[in-house]
Amino acid sequence: MVAESRRCPVDLNQGFVAVSPESVSADAWLPEGYQTVAIHEFVGVKGLLPDLVARFAKFAARPDWRRLRRAILRRGRPGHRFFCDVDRECAKEFVRLASGSGLLNPDAFRFSASGVYVGPNALVSKEAAHFLTGDWLELFAAIQVERVQADGPPPLGRVTICRPWSPGVHLCEFDVLVRSGRSVLAVVEAKSSRGGFNKEALKLAEEMGIPPERRILLRATSSGVCVRPDSTLVGISSFSDYLRRVVSNAGGCGSLMAH
Known part of the structure; x- marks a missing residue:
């Protein structure tokens, strides 16, 4: 059987x-x-509520999700921004949601027609980094x-x-x-x-x-x-x-x- x-x-x-x-x-x-x-x-879920995670789940289907995640984690040097070639509207929606959830600083992001620039102060806490790196396996x-x-x-x-x-x-x-x-x-x-x-x-x-x-x-x-x-x-x-x-x-x- x-x-x-x-x-x-x-x-x-x-x-x-x-x-x-x-x-x-x-x-x-x-x-x-x-x-x-x-x-x-x-x-x-370590340190995150299931309903919060569920709100982010749809981004997993985006092919550029990993690029956006890497850009936020790498950030930029002081005074510089790290450019990420991703879908602009998808990135804007993610940043809005993550900012409202207390994970990201919205002022660290600048959007262009071809992607998003990520500043060095994008992450607001160590927990936010854990959320993006997947340390909470x-x-x-x-x-x-x-x-x-x-x-x-x-x-x-x-x-x-x-x-x-x-x-x-x-x-x-x-x-x-x-x-x-x-x-x-x-x-x-x-x-x-x-x-x-x-x-x-x-x-x-x-x-x-x-x-x-x-x-x-x-x-x-x-x-x-x-x-x-x-x-x-x-x-x-x-x-x-x-x-x-x-x-x-x-x-x-x-x-x-x-x-």
Whole structure:
């Protein structure tokens, strides 16, 4: 059953945007014949409220988001500004939102037809720098999807967990087998020469009382976890702690027990 679920054709690499449950329906970018089962709220945000993060989530879909982020972090030398070639309206909206949230100094930015100039005093605090650098790695979003199917065997689905500011840089991506309604068969199965991450995950699975036949295959590497060879690997400092957060956070959105 697990092997069959891993052949699920849903590809959340295409057009994935981290969203909050209140902000948007993800169905628009799903392949034909699939629908969103649940959009799980952001979890484990260090020093930032989830609703604040949700407001910034849409910028992750912009191809020039990373350039803008780098420009703000590099800033300019005293008396100089660092130029960033990004979409002007997108940059203006981001600066307005970030300034209103107490993260950026609006006076440090000058906008031109071709981009934005970032001054040396753009960041207002160390927390603002953490927001942009991603030092708070516990920010993730999870979307659970299932195939629309009136009868027959249980539908297949996939869960993707990624950094909202980098759509396509996935921390984890793995297929699931939907048992019924919104319930998902869970956690992980050891499959690694190193075994470090998986040992912790298996221990958690045993603590949760999840039998082997209900565990989803997840590959672990020295630099992160993924199930696709072409995925970008990102490290996770405390895998079991991350697992606990995801599982506890899924309580009101169906039974998502992943990692």
